[in-house]
Amino acid sequence: MTDTMTPPALAIRGLCKSFGGRAVLSGFDLDVAPGEVVALLGANGSGKSTALKCVVGLVLPDEGRAHVFGADLFDGSRSSVQARTRIAMVFQQIHLVRRRSALDNVCAGALGRLPLRRSWAPVAFPRELREEAMACLDRVGLADRAHERIAALSGGQQQRVALARALCQRAGVLLADEPVSALDPSAAENVMHVMTDLARSESIAVAAVLHQPELARRHADRIVGLRDGRICFAGHAGEISQNEISALYIANEKVSA
Numbered sequence: 742m743t744d745t746m747t748p749p750a751l752a753i754r755g756l757c758k759s760f761g762g763r764a765v766l767s768g769f770d771l772d773v774a775p776g777e778v779v780a781l782l783g784a785n786g787s788g789k790s791t792a793l794k795c796v797v798g799l800v801l802p803d804e805g806r807a808h809v810f811g812a813d814l815f816d817g818s819r820s821s822v823q824a825r826t827r828i829a830m831v832f833q834q835i836h837l838v839r840r841r842s843a844l845d846n847v848c849a850g851a852l853g854r855l856p857l858r859r860s861w862a863p864v865a866f867p868r869e870l871r872e873e874a875m876a877c878l879d880r881v882g883l884a885d886r887a888h889e890r891i892a893a894l895s896g897g898q899q900q901r902v903a904l905a906r907a908l909c910q911r912a913g914v915l916l917a918d919e920p921v922s923a924l925d926p927s928a929a930e931n932v933m934h935v936m937t938d939l940a941r942s943e944s945i946a947v948a949a950v951l952h953q954p955e956l957a958r959r960h961a962d963r964i965v966g967l968r969d970g971r972i973c974f975a976g977h978a979g980e981i982s983q984n985e986i987s988a989l990y991i992a993n994e995k996v997s998a
């Protein structure tokens with residue numbers, strides 16, 4: 742639970758998921774408040790991505806509930822569909838259209854709220870949207886690269902475009918699955934800085950899967966540790982000990998020995 746009085750933007754309760762009879766997520770709970778950055782840490786296969794994928798509907802959970810701004814994401818109602826439009830996802834494998842410009846990719850973040858006829862191609866995005874997208878690119882320091890194709894940008898710049906797209910989507914919740922794993926240390930630091938800055942200034946709730954505990958310690962407000970689909974610890978970044986973090990990555994044989 743968050744310790745603020747602000748109701749969580751994202752609230753997950755009792756999420757369970759098995760694949761082929763093997764439990765990969767067992768009773769996963771998470772609250773993320775607006776403007777808060779929560780890092781999810783855990784070894785490969787501990788269930789981090791599955792948790793995020795359940796929230797966005799890429800994986801169907803066996804049990805559990807998730808609410809975004811109070812709307813149940815799993816009840817199939819109109820409000821759940823609406824709530825999903827407030828969730829943006831950023832992946833390690835950057836999901837941008839490489840042959841389109843940074844600006845077009847950012848505009849695409851708003852497709853969910855445009856009339857259907859305003860599809861990607863070849864209709865031009867409305868001027869107001871292009872202006873909003875340009876402002877979003879400016880927020881991530883890329884206004885001067887707006888008209889370049891994604892393929893011409895570095896990995897770190899592409900990830901910043903993905904963040905600008907989430908801004909243009911007007912997302913209230915950002916789920917980031919290893920957003921910096923493919924980046925060099927300097928680009929990773931930069932993207933983390935941009936992401937946490939946007940979270941705080943735009944009151945976006947961020948849940949980010951990270952494989953770099955030191956980045957989690959430096960940038961996240963809270964850290965949640967997952968092991969074999971269960972939460973081992975959750976607390977303020979400064980209060981989680983190195984031993985707790987190290988234990989997440991010790992092979993199972995050693996832990997049970």
Ligand SMILES: Nc1ncnc2c1ncn2[C@@H]1O[C@H](COP(=O)(O)OP(=O)(O)OP(=O)(O)O)[C@@H](O)[C@H]1O
Binds near residue numbers: 760761785786787788
């Ligand atoms: N669609 C699927 N079908 C079968 N098994 C799956 C599927 N998706 C995930 N798994 C399994 O579930 C477990 C948890 O996977 P998940 O991707 O959530 O872990 P993770 O903590 O994100 O790992 P990593 O750090 O390697 O990305 C793994 O053992 C994985 O092989």
